[in-house]
Amino acid sequence: MKVHIIGLGLIGGSFALGLKKAFPGVAVTGSDASEAHLLKAQELKLIDGPATLEKAREAEVLIIAVPVDAARKVALEVLDAVGPNTLIFDAGSTKAGLCEAIAAHPNRRNFLAAHPIAGTEFSGPEAAIENLFQAKTNIICEVEKTAFKLQERALEIFQKLGMRIRYMDPASxxxxxxxxxxxxxxxxxxxxxxxxxxxxxxxxxxxxxxxxxxxxxxxxxxxxxxxxxxxxxxxxxxxxxxxxxxxxxxxxxxxxxxxxxxxxxxxxxxxxxxxxxxx
Ligand code: NAD
CATH class of the missing domain: 1.10.3660.10 (6-phosphogluconate dehydrogenase C-terminal like domain)
Structure with a gap:
């Protein structure tokens, strides 16, 4: 499996470490608006290497783990770039605005809106924790708007990371x-x-x-x-x-x-x- 993570802080870095443990052989690339975070993520071996979106669109899974104001723009850019078999999911702490922003996108069915209820008070790549998501709840919104095959892929990933799933509408x-x-x-x-x-x-x-x-x-x-x-x-x-x-x-x-x-x-x-x- 090829995974690309946008935003290599606490959450993106923890997905990288957790996926490497849960799926031996997974190839994880990453990108970050901060050059220093990108270098640190490589130094800490969170990712195998950097990749541009042009290259990352070949990944089976794209994870968006950037602050919620940047997430809407990044989500639209990624939706523009991907083919029909790529799963994109986010981890943002707010969901209504993001779901509204992507609602009319022709590739909306590639996207799964998620919020893992897991974190610490620390941030950046050094804050990443391998088992951060173990036994934590992941809230999924508007699951019916995601293609069924991609829902299945997402659930397999979340279950392998040890997460419980709750479904909710974005406003709730x-x-x-x-x-x-x-x-x-x-x-x-x-x-x-x-x-x-x-x-x-x-x-x-x-x-x-x-x-x-x-x-x-x-x-x-x-x-x-x-x-x-x-x-x-x-x-x-x-x-x-x-x-x-x-x-x-x-x-x-x-x-x-x-x-x-x-x-x-x-x-x-x-x-x-x-x-x-x-x-
Ligand atoms: P963080 O600050 O540790 O990491 C965010 C990373 O995104 C940074 O490396 C930053 O340089 C990068 N970034 C910012 N804008 C970008 C852009 N436009 N393109 C690419 N990279 C960009 O933050 P975090 O705690 O990992 O939070 C990430 C997301 O996860 C947020 O949306 C947050 O709401 C959500 N979340 C956080 C927690 C928590 O406890 N920290 C828990 C659950 C969900």
Whole structure:
């Protein structure tokens, strides 16, 4: 099997490593807008070598793993270039805009819109992890718009990488992901900002930070270049959930102000329900 990956960061690099393990003998080429990332990906042996789109169109599988603002343009360029037997899939964290952008393309049936729910706060080729996708969910949108034979090829790849599949329409995907991923990132970024502001003259106070702070602020280390276009593309869903989050914070502040600790206890006790969902 020949695979070409566009965007050799955390996600593209992890696909490269995972596919090499799952499909011995696979040939993986890659390309990246950053010359430094392309060189690093070769040095780390994520890819066997670089390839232009002209050459890459011969691959059986083309993976798009670039930030979501670049993904629409790249997807259209790749759709223009491929023949009928090439599977193209993406990994972008927003789906409605991309699916709309490619909807009328004559080669739409080559494309499978996917979002692996797997990642870390790190980016670039050095962040690639061989088993990143193992036991993770991959959300597939508008599967009926992908040619059946190419759906089958994609499912074989995802299953070999150890992924579970969920099917969703793009609008539901973007709404749910705003709750469980995008809001968490905003919350972590703003928590990090608040603590940096409060502690700006006492840097060594961070020595006192425990694992609770480390885990809640972990996502604030994420790449602004990746997250700004995600927030832009999913703005309306994020604004809706952010409104509710801000209300909850305000209510909690008022409970404290009013010494209503019985209600503070009850709020936390109710939210402990999360233990039964996530362990
Ligand atoms: P990353 O920053 O690690 O890698 C992105 C790579 O794409 C970089 O090497 C960058 O140079 C390259 N690139 C940017 N524009 C390009 C273009 N026009 N053409 C070619 N290469 C280009 O980011 P990542 O974490 O690997 O994210 C890639 C995609 O996967 C994004 O769409 C993101 O939404 C999605 N995703 C990320 C995570 C996560 O946790 N990081 C999880 C699931 C999905």
């Amino acid at each position: 995907h973007d709404r749910h992901i705003a709750y469980v991923s995008h809001l968490s990132h905003i919350s972590s970024f703003m928590l990090g900002k608040t603590v940096l502001q409060k502690e700006q003259n006492e840097k060594d106070i961070f020595d006192l930070a425990g694992s609770g702070f480390a885990s809640t602020v972990r996502l604030a280390k994420s790449s602004p270049a990746m997250w700004t276009p995600i927030f832009q593309q999913n703005k309306n869903n994020i604004l809706e959930t952010l409104e509710e989050y801000i209300n909850n914070l305000s209510e909690f502040r008022d409970l404290l102000k009013n010494d209503n600790f019985q209600e503070v206890f009850r709020e936390m006790e109710k939210t402990n329900h999360i233990k039964t969902i996530l362990n």
